[in-house]
Amino acid sequence: MAHHASASSSSTSATPGLPSPAPTISQSLKFVISNLKFLVPHSLTPDNFPIWSTQIAKLFKANGFAPFLDLKSGTENLDPNQDAAQWLVTDQNLATAMCSTISAEVLPYVIHLDSTQEIWATLHTRFQSSNRSKVIQLKNELHNISMNNLTMTQYLTEIKKIVDQISSAGSSVDPEDVIIYILNGLPPAYQSFTTTIRTLQSTMTLDNLYALLIIEELHLKSSALKFARQPDAQSALYTVRGRGRRGKPR
Secondary structure (H helix, E strand, C coil), X not given: CHHHHHHHHHHHHHCCCCCCCCCCCCHHHHHHHHHHHXXXXXXXXXXXXXXXHHHHHHHHHHCCCHHHHCCCCHHHHCCCCCCHHHHHHHHHHHHHHXXXXXXXXXXXXXXXXXXXXXXXXXXXXXXXXXXXXXXXXXXXXXHCCCCCCCCXXXXXXXXXXXXXXXXXXXXXXXXXXXXXXHHHCCCHHHXXXXXXXXXXXXXXCHHHHHHHHHHHHHHHHHHHHHHHHHHHHHHHHHHHHHHHHHHCCC
């Protein structure tokens, strides 16, 4: 009897012409809708697309929604066991949630689009080429950076800022290359220091180099102050001697 009921139920669910069940919102979809802005805390801007897109892609994949981001047509990824109405409800909720993480500066480019896939593809097309140009520009700045009148802390902070911007644009800089850029931008007073670092047999880390550069800056300032005081001391000595001679009777 139980087997007959099961078969009857199965037969009924497969009978053509019966209406599909009403679309539902799954627990995983509710989770994404409710938490996307918290899990992707920084809204998409023209400067952070690689980081933003990575966060979105990982979150969608972890919750089973990666097909909605596929650059192919969404219909190619449609689960044959999932009807079009259910797909549409899920897609529209995902698109709305995604738009909530896009800044007002970028949103006008995608607000008119109908699907999550269209939004995703448009953003990729728009930002990938501009990011490549930005990376080239930033790496050129890093190549030509110079300490000039900056303090060592300011100089190293400026370099770190450029390296971080390159990373945010979806690229990277090898730490050994960063060390070379740092040394190349130092003034002549650091020539002895740079020669020593370049001839080291062991590997130098950026953290160690930063510490050594701060120490070297203090050493150079101390030496400069010491030599600046010496002429004053000699001048004072000559003045005292001169006064002594003038004070002696003939």
